[in-house]
Amino acid sequence: MSDSNMLLIIFAVAIGTYFLRVSGLLLSTKLKKLKYVNSLLESIPATLLIALIIPPIIKEGMIGIIASLFVIIVMIKSKNIFLSMSIGVFIIYLSRSNLLF
Amino acid sequence: MKNGFLSNLPISLSVFSYGIVLGIICNTKSIDYLQLMLMNIFIFAGSSQFVIVDMLSNNLSLSTIIGTAILINMRYFLIGTTLDKLFLNSSIKQKLLIMHFVTDESWAITMKNIKEKNITVYFLLGGGLCIFLSWILGTSIGYFFAQLIIEPKNYGLDFAFYAMFVAILTTMYKTKNDLFTFFITAFIAIIFEKLLDNSIYILISALLGSLFSLIMNKKVEDE
Numbered sequence: 001m002s003d004s005n006m007l008l009i010i011f012a013v014a015i016g017t018y019f020l021r022v023s024g025l026l027l028s029t030k031l032k033k034l035k036y037v038n039s040l041l042e043s044i045p046a047t048l049l050i051a052l053i054i055p056p057i058i059k060e061g062m063i064g065i066i067a068s069l070f071v072i073i074v075m076i077k078s079k080n081i082f083l084s085m086s087i088g089v090f091i092i093y094l095s096r097s098n099l100l101f
Numbered sequence: 102m103k104n105g106f107l108s109n110l111p112i113s114l115s116v117f118s119y120g121i122v123l124g125i126i127c128n129t130k131s132i133d134y135l136q137l138m139l140m141n142i143f144i145f146a147g148s149s150q151f152v153i154v155d156m157l158s159n160n161l162s163l164s165t166i167i168g169t170a171i172l173i174n175m176r177y178f179l180i181g182t183t184l185d186k187l188f189l190n191s192s193i194k195q196k197l198l199i200m201h202f203v204t205d206e207s208w209a210i211t212m213k214n215i216k217e218k219n220i221t222v223y224f225l226l227g228g229g230l231c232i233f234l235s236w237i238l239g240t241s242i243g244y245f246f247a248q249l250i251i252e253p254k255n256y257g258l259d260f261a262f263y264a265m266f267v268a269i270l271t272t273m274y275k276t277k278n279d280l281f282t283f284f285i286t287a288f289i290a291i292i293f294e295k296l297l298d299n300s301i302y303i304l305i306s307a308l309l310g311s312l313f314s315l316i317m318n319k320k321v322e323d324e
Contacts, residue, residue: 006136009153009166014143016171021200024181025188032185040315041182045212046273047286047310048179051303052205053266054287055294060260067260068267075271081213082111084271088264092257 060092063100067091105207105227108214112206113235115261119147120236121250122259124243126154134244141237145201148300149173173300179307180208184225187215191222202229206262209269278317286310 032038057064067088075084094100127137132154140150149170156166180203188196199222207228214220243250274280290306297305 013170020177024178028182028185043311043314048307050286051290051306071267084268085264092260
């Protein structure tokens with residue numbers, strides 16, 4: 001790949017990405033005036049997160065699911081994101097170092 | 102701004118190690134440091150940067166590479182639509198500046214805190230800057246110390262990203278209807294990810310899942 005092509009890619013993607021970031025925010029007030037769009041958008045944060053993380057967690061295999069369940073339980077009990085996250089990572093670490101099962 | 106920065110520190114560790122991996126790949130694929138930094142500063146969206154670097158070595162056309170990378174970032178449009186309340190009293194200048202620094206991580210942390218605490222757009226900006234710095238630092242270290250670094254994957258650090266989002270999702274759970282929506286969305290996402298083999302599945306699944314939630318809540322109202 002030549003340098004000029006690389007620069008072209010970087011700036012085209014940069015402009016496209018920036019446009020997406022800004023237009024979502026600027027259009028949202030107009031979008032929300034449409035019927036139902038408001039309640040549709042309200043559930044977006046949760047569904048977007050699920051769509052983003054569930055397939056890769058499933059790909060991690062059984063241990064991905066087990067680690068996630070632990071994260072949920074610790075989160076409900078402690079309400080501490082950092083603690084829950086660390087326990088999830090620790091379980092994956094144990095499994096990858098063959099210290100589990 | 103400081104609070105936003107501090108709240109994002111835990112997850113910035115995962116961004117940092119993810120950055121190391123990208124830095125190493127760029128080094129081995131003879132992308133120069135300036136190009137990597139231009140990507141970091143102007144694109145600042147990790148997954149699409151990985152895709153660009155990966156596609157470069159596969160001899161694909163420019164338009165394919167650009168199109169795919171932008172498609173992956175389509176979710177930022179949806180993310181933008183969830184932030185309008187936060188930006189209610191902001192000037193257009195603030196909107197244009199701060200939105201560039203929005204990432205999955207800082208957005209999720211902001212959405213978690215938005216209901217409980219009285220936070221402003223500066224919380225979002227502080228978080229974005231925290232992620233921005235750890236991304237620059239991580240990719241730089243990966244780039245310059247490529248030969249010395251032991252695979253961060255061995256420590257499970259790549260899972261921090263998912264673990265954090267699982268924790269945040271737990272806080273978004275409110276009613277039994279949500280549980281139904283969550284499961285349906287997860288199911289749709291798993292199917293579409295297999296079918297499409299392209300990151301657009303994230304967008305489609307999120308929209309279908311929200312549509313499902315809308316229909317279900319509508320039914321409850323009607324009864």
